[in-house]
Amino acid sequence: MRRPKFLVIGTAIVVTIFYVALYFSGAHSEGFHFLEKAIRGSSEIQRRVGQVDTVRLSFFGGYRVTGNSSTDHVSMTIDVKGTRGDPISVVASAEKRNGSWSVAKATVDGEPVRLEQ
Secondary structure (H helix, E strand, C coil): CCHHHHHHHHHHHHHHHHCCCCCCCCHHHHHHHHHHHHHHHHHHHHHCCCCCEEECCCCCCEEEEECCCCEEEEEEEEEEEEEECCEEEEEEEEEEEEEEEEHHHHHHHHECCCCCC
């Protein structure tokens, strides 16, 4: 009985370490920094939360990156806190083609929002 318990605990530790590493990788990625800048500059986001104070990758919201030699695509949930109102979660995706990033889609509470680029 001792071996299965050790295996379960060991697997949980490995999965946790992997998830934390993925989170930090996403929070420091080029795609996140692009979306952070777009969120901070968005008049629609500022109307909802006021002046943007904090922009963070959601720990449980997910982060996904795919790509090939000419295109990168990121999707993530970003928590945004401002000077007024409640924090919001922005679900956004961006694409990098030929060295230039663009916002593919962004929503708050399922409603589309425009992020300036």
